[in-house]
Amino acid sequence: MGQPSSADDDGKGARSGIGVVDKSVAILASVALAPRALADLVATTELPRATAHRLAVALEAHRLLARDSEGRFVLGPRVGELAAALPDPVIVAAGPVLAWLRDECGESAQLYRRDGAERVCVAAAERAHGLRTTVPVGTRLPLSAGSGAQVLCAWSDPASLAGIDAFPERTLNEVRRRGWAQSIGQREAGVASVSAPVLSPEGDLLAAISISGPVERLGRSPGARFAPVLTRGAHRITSTLTP
Missing domain, CATH: 3.30.450.40 (GAF domain)
Structure with a gap:
């Protein structure tokens, strides 16, 4: 296994070397920019469709993602709850x-x-x-x-x-x-x-x-x-x- 790097080779952000975490963070970062249909999520994260879907649904189960009226993935309520718990x-x-x-x-x-x-x-x-x-x-x-x-x-x-x-x-x-x-x-x-x-x-x-x-x-x-x-x-x- 290679050593974790401080940044992606393609310049898209930091990586921890733990694949499932890095992919989940990539999904959250993409959705934070705009609501994403599954096709958009695949295009912006460059993840395989099955992987993007599986992880997005798992994040939805933890309320880190949710769906809007058009079925697109958006940030879920748990994100705000976690942010609110931090000292201002x-x-x-x-x-x-x-x-x-x-x-x-x-x-x-x-x-x-x-x-x-x-x-x-x-x-x-x-x-x-x-x-x-x-x-x-x-x-x-x-x-x-x-x-x-x-x-x-x-x-x-x-x-x-x-x-x-x-x-x-x-x-x-x-x-x-x-x-x-x-x-x-x-x-x-x-x-x-x-x-x-x-x-x-x-x-x-x-x-x-x-x-x-x-x-x-x-x-x-x-x-x-x-x-x-x-x-x-x-x-x-x-x-x-x-x-």
């Missing part, structure tokens, strides 16, 4: 930063991600004592109000905001220019917030990091006071993600 590196990196923000600012801190026309709180560090604004993890809020929504809209592809009741382009341009956003009573009366974008090492939007609390404590211009801390926290998360 952004949330892991944000945990200690949110706690630091809460302690530095004395206010509750949150991490938001965009999901269509909403933003979702995916991590939080709550103020332990006194009057606080609590946003439980999993809370969904519209993209039409709040500093976190401003940030997520400002760094999103404008085409993806079509049909969403978001913010005027003038507002989003100003948020991008400053590098942060603030809001006073936008989402909830008496509540102020400041947010900054969390970007990937390549500069793509990952999330918005925020603090929020009563206007009486944050004031009417909370950005001037807290934005430097928010942007520093966002940079800390990004630096953790840098290879």
Whole structure:
């Protein structure tokens, strides 16, 4: 038996030297690109028809593949379930930063991600004592109000905001220019917030990091006071993600 190689001779990807595994991965990789009828699967993987069919059906039994309405092979639900079980590196990196923000600012801190026309709180560090604004993890809020929504809209592809009741382009341009956003009573009366974008090492939007609390404590211009801390926290998360 030959030694396992790090790449196929034809340049199609890595091989382990275990034939059934390599062939199964080739099938999954092909289906990940587009739904495949059996003939397409044979053509893209260059596997014998009987082998491609046998392995695809076996992967279907394990819910790694499924069939669409036209009978073509597509990725199955088990793929998403396995991916969801992995720790999210952004949330892991944000945990200690949110706690630091809460302690530095004395206010509750949150991490938001965009999901269509909403933003979702995916991590939080709550103020332990006194009057606080609590946003439980999993809370969904519209993209039409709040500093976190401003940030997520400002760094999103404008085409993806079509049909969403978001913010005027003038507002989003100003948020991008400053590098942060603030809001006073936008989402909830008496509540102020400041947010900054969390970007990937390549500069793509990952999330918005925020603090929020009563206007009486944050004031009417909370950005001037807290934005430097928010942007520093966002940079800390990004630096953790840098290879």
